Amino acid sequence: MAASQSEQRMMHINLFLMGCGHHRAAWRHPQSAVEQLGDIRYYERLAQTAERGKLDAVFFADSNSAGNVSDGSWWYLEPLTAIAAMSRATENIGFISTVSSTFYTPFHAARLVASLDHISGGRIGWNVVTSMFDVEARNHGYEAMPGHAERYRRADEFVQAVLGLWDSWADDALMFDRQGHYADPAKVRPINHKGEFFRVDGPLNVPRPVQGHPVLFQAGASEQGRELAARCAEAIYAVAYDLPAAQSYYRDIKRRVKAAGRDVTVPIMPGLVTYVAPTEAEALAKQRELDELLPSEASLRQLAMFIDQDCSGWDLDAPVPPLPPLEEFSGPQGRYSTILRIIETEQPSLRQLLGRLAAGGGHCSIVGTPGQVADKMEHWFNNDGADGFNLMPPSLPSGIEDFVEQVVPELQRRGVFRTEYQGHTLRSHLGLARPE
Amino acid sequence: MAASQSEQRMMHINLFLMGCGHHRAAWRHPQSAVEQLGDIRYYERLAQTAERGKLDAVFFADSNSAGNVSDGSWWYLEPLTAIAAMSRATENIGFISTVSSTFYTPFHAARLVASLDHISGGRIGWNVVTSMFDVEARNHGYEAMPGHAERYRRADEFVQAVLGLWDSWADDALMFDRQGHYADPAKVRPINHKGEFFRVDGPLNVPRPVQGHPVLFQAGASEQGRELAARCAEAIYAVAYDLPAAQSYYRDIKRRVKAAGRDVTVPIMPGLVTYVAPTEAEALAKQRELDELLPSEASLRQLAMFIDQDCSGWDLDAPVPPLPPLEEFSGPQGRYSTILRIIETEQPSLRQLLGRLAAGGGHCSIVGTPGQVADKMEHWFNNDGADGFNLMPPSLPSGIEDFVEQVVPELQRRGVFRTEYQGHTLRSHLGLARPE
Numbered sequence: 001m002a003a004s005q006s007e008q009r010m011m012h013i014n015l016f017l018m019g020c021g022h023h024r025a026a027w028r029h030p031q032s033a034v035e036q037l038g039d040i041r042y043y044e045r046l047a048q049t050a051e052r053g054k055l056d057a058v059f060f061a062d063s064n065s066a067g068n069v070s071d072g073s074w075w076y077l078e079p080l081t082a083i084a085a086m087s088r089a090t091e092n093i094g095f096i097s098t099v100s101s102t103f104y105t106p107f108h109a110a111r112l113v114a115s116l117d118h119i120s121g122g123r124i125g126w127n128v129v130t131s132m133f134d135v136e137a138r139n140h141g142y143e144a145m146p147g148h149a150e151r152y153r154r155a156d157e158f159v160q161a162v163l164g165l166w167d168s169w170a171d172d173a174l175m176f177d178r179q180g181h182y183a184d185p186a187k188v189r190p191i192n193h194k195g196e197f198f199r200v201d202g203p204l205n206v207p208r209p210v211q212g213h214p215v216l217f218q219a220g221a222s223e224q225g226r227e228l229a230a231r232c233a234e235a236i237y238a239v240a241y242d243l244p245a246a247q248s249y250y251r252d253i254k255r256r257v258k259a260a261g262r263d264v265t266v267p268i269m270p271g272l273v274t275y276v277a278p279t280e281a282e283a284l285a286k287q288r289e290l291d292e293l294l295p296s297e298a299s300l301r302q303l304a305m306f307i308d309q310d311c312s313g314w315d316l317d318a319p320v321p322p323l324p325p326l327e328e329f330s331g332p333q334g335r336y337s338t339i340l341r342i343i344e345t346e347q348p349s350l351r352q353l354l355g356r357l358a359a360g361g362g363h364c365s366i367v368g369t370p371g372q373v374a375d376k377m378e379h380w381f382n383n384d385g386a387d388g389f390n391l392m393p394p395s396l397p398s399g400i401e402d403f404v405e406q407v408v409p410e411l412q413r414r415g416v417f418r419t420e421y422q423g424h425t426l427r428s429h430l431g432l433a434r435p436e
Numbered sequence: 437m438a439a440s441q442s443e444q445r446m447m448h449i450n451l452f453l454m455g456c457g458h459h460r461a462a463w464r465h466p467q468s469a470v471e472q473l474g475d476i477r478y479y480e481r482l483a484q485t486a487e488r489g490k491l492d493a494v495f496f497a498d499s500n501s502a503g504n505v506s507d508g509s510w511w512y513l514e515p516l517t518a519i520a521a522m523s524r525a526t527e528n529i530g531f532i533s534t535v536s537s538t539f540y541t542p543f544h545a546a547r548l549v550a551s552l553d554h555i556s557g558g559r560i561g562w563n564v565v566t567s568m569f570d571v572e573a574r575n576h577g578y579e580a581m582p583g584h585a586e587r588y589r590r591a592d593e594f595v596q597a598v599l600g601l602w603d604s605w606a607d608d609a610l611m612f613d614r615q616g617h618y619a620d621p622a623k624v625r626p627i628n629h630k631g632e633f634f635r636v637d638g639p640l641n642v643p644r645p646v647q648g649h650p651v652l653f654q655a656g657a658s659e660q661g662r663e664l665a666a667r668c669a670e671a672i673y674a675v676a677y678d679l680p681a682a683q684s685y686y687r688d689i690k691r692r693v694k695a696a697g698r699d700v701t702v703p704i705m706p707g708l709v710t711y712v713a714p715t716e717a718e719a720l721a722k723q724r725e726l727d728e729l730l731p732s733e734a735s736l737r738q739l740a741m742f743i744d745q746d747c748s749g750w751d752l753d754a755p756v757p758p759l760p761p762l763e764e765f766s767g768p769q770g771r772y773s774t775i776l777r778i779i780e781t782e783q784p785s786l787r788q789l790l791g792r793l794a795a796g797g798g799h800c801s802i803v804g805t806p807g808q809v810a811d812k813m814e815h816w817f818n819n820d821g822a823d824g825f826n827l828m829p830p831s832l833p834s835g836i837e838d839f840v841e842q843v844v845p846e847l848q849r850r851g852v853f854r855t856e857y858q859g860h861t862l863r864s865h866l867g868l869a870r871p872e
Contacts (some may be wrong), residue, residue: 027612028615032614035612038554038643039554040554040555063641064543066638066639066640069617069621069624069639070618070621074641075641076643077551077554077642078550078642080517081520081548081551082555084518084521088521088525103541103543103544105576107539107576108576112514112517115513115514115517115518116517118476119476119521135637138637139543139636139638140541140543140544141634142635173505176463176471178464178465178466178468180506181506182463182505182506182509183505183509185506188505198577199577200575200576201574202575205500205501205510206511206513207474207512
């Protein structure tokens with residue numbers, strides 16, 4: 001099972017930026033940055049910290065609803081506008097924005113992301129999601145979310161239209177010929193897309209992005225999600241609670257990519273929650289400190305959302321009641337299967353389950369010294385578990401500062417993480433070729 | 437007719453930023469910035485120049501199609517993303533982005549603009565347009581543009597939904613109570629909008645904008661456009677070829693605003709093309725230099741778009757053939773009526789008409805010394821023609837540098853333009869109250 005470590009293969013690491021951190025109670029900490037969530041300088045400083053650590057990119061999730069506002073801030077600044085500013089406060093690090101294929105039109109999405117790729121000098125990625133919740137759908141004209149299969153058919157068509165629009169200007173279309181043409185009309189072509197969901201004539205009104213295509217990220221645990229990833233994803237944000245789960249997903253996706261006839265590396269980057277400190281005891285204390293800030297009511301509401309049933313009456317100190325099997329669950333599959341796995345392998349009390357879910361929602365967690373964190377990351381990296389990680393610091397900015405100051409030097413010493421950027425585009429950080 | 441000039445009343449001046457300038461041939465000039473149109477630093481420097489001149493705002497038009505790419509660059513960076521970056525390179529000047537009510541959903545528009553208002557610290561305006569062209573419609577799923585009346589019904593409902601979303605968080609909703617609520621759920625309310633075109637439950641996932649509402653700009657010469665402006669516009673970008681046209685529009689809008697029961701100042705800012713130099717001869721030479729760069733074919737294609745008929749076979753040196761009267765024209769009314777007015781008052785040759793239209797499409801033009809330019813601006817300002825101007829420099833960056841260095845000091849000397857910003861929000865520059 002152990003793969004030999006090539007000298008060239010390097011980990012990819014993103015900072016998954018979320019409010020005051022991924023632990024739901026992080027904002028309650030006396031030193032949290034909760035008052036700064038509307039201040040772009042807070043986001044710029046986080047990006048600068050991640051860049052100091054030579055990370056590949058800053059990753060944004062997104063939602064189209066406000067969520068439960070009493071629990072904490074899930075959204076404040078909108079990612080695309082925030083990224084435009086953050087890219088100007090940095091020089092090398094990439095930025096990945098989630099954009100929903102269910103709520104945008106391909107023309108807007110292609111244009112906004114292409115414009116960001118120009119503004120940032122080629123440092124943008126697009127995480128395509130189909131969105132999930134009826135509360136989001138009802139902000140965009142639907143009564144409820146379209147079904148899972150329809151959303152994925154739409155996403156597939158959406159991606160094809162966006163890629164077509166990015167290619168609607170040839171790389172050498174711009175002539176700047178002061179006596180003749182600004183651009184060569186023969187190299188700026190309509191795409192005339194007509195499909196089940198979209199009509200988009202094109203061409204785009206933004207010349208071809210610096211990277212050709214901004215990097216296409218995807219995450220999806222369902223059959224349709226994996227198939228979409230196999231066909232078009234260039235990098236993947238995965239959810240894996242432990243190494244066996246990570247390996248199963250990793251090998252399945254690599255197999256599917258190959259089966260789809262694609263001869264490409266598709267870096268797979270599971271989410272990773274780390275509590276890191278010079279000693280294990282200090283790291284455990286950091287975790288406990290956040291867990292103790294957690295109000296159980298809000299956590300129960302979050303769990304209810306994940307499992308799509310009311311659990312407000314459940315006993316916190318009793319075992320979690322049995323849940324329907326995965327195949328009977330119609331919501332997002334990845335997180336639900338993780339919850340089933342935690343229950344199956346650990347038989348936690350409801351309170352213990354909430355603790356697990358409060359930071360990172362069932363992603364892998366590591367609590368320990370820089371050496372312990374690096375050990376586990378390397379173990380996954382060398383054993384078909386991951387090509388890198390999407391860091392989900394429980395609290396921000398401290399969580400990313402800890403990681404950059406303590407874990408990054410350890411990974412660099414071990415030769416598995418870059419000590420300098422080798423290029424200036426996200427595509428170059430991820431080792432991806434520029435599409436023709 | 438002459439109104440007395442109160443000491444308090446000050447002109448409002450925006451820079452209407454467009455590629456290499458508003459003259460269609462500006463990009464052909466040997467010193468044009470055409471190679472920099474994908475470089476955000478070019479836009480940031482323009483905003484800094486405008487801020488040095490204490491202008492109210494930088495204004496962006498927008499389009500959802502590429503246009504004729506051989507003619508020049510009409511779009512490159514997308515305005516919302518560019519503004520996010522530009523706002524971080526400046527401290528006081530406002531930014532107004534056009535966002536189409538026909539192609540966006542209210543939730544996206546409200547969210548993107550609200551996010552920019554937070555990022556910029558309250559310096560954002562939204563110019564609501566209904567869009568015009570079938571080539572744009574076909575990039576967003578339509579076969580053709582919806583009719584004029586339908587577009588304006590949609591715009592009306594769109595604006596109401598956006599305002600509702602901006603108000604869905606009370607100003608004091610955020611509590612940051614670490615022992616309790618992040619935000620007061622009673623002060624973050626759904627809007628439950630259901631209308632002819634939209635269903636938007638809300639609340640928005642961005643807290644209330646810094647300005648309460650980003651400033652609502654509007655431009656519209658048609659009956660429906662004027663009615664929409666009267667009901668909801670806080671400032672207006674107008675098209676007026678000469679003072680009588682400006683006065684007629686100005687008085688009509690002020691009357692309609694009053695009739696709509698609104699006790700508010702709605703600054704009216706006609707577009708203004710200036711060629712300015714220390715002597716009139718030098719200013720005329722600047723104009724001639726650009727006009728001589730104009731290829732007649734491209735100009736004829738532009739004219740064809742404005743009047744919605746093919747004119748490629750027309751004789752350049754013969755009088756312009758008769759055009760259908762305004763009431764038979766279904767496209768955008770403002771520009772068409774200006775063209776009719778130029779033809780009626782000046783009986784130009786086709787070539788002369790093209791010259792008029794090449795810079796600013798029939799807006800008012802002034803060619804002269806700083807004193808002459810200031811004279812005409814003041815004359816309009818003091819005679820019910822304008823509360824300010826939306827500057828359309830024929831070439832950029834030189835056109836705005838000339839204006840800031842030569843005309844602004846002259847206006848300041850005359851006491852009709854600010855010498856320092858009195859506040860830090862666009863709303864404060866425009867003298868508009870913050871909505872409750």
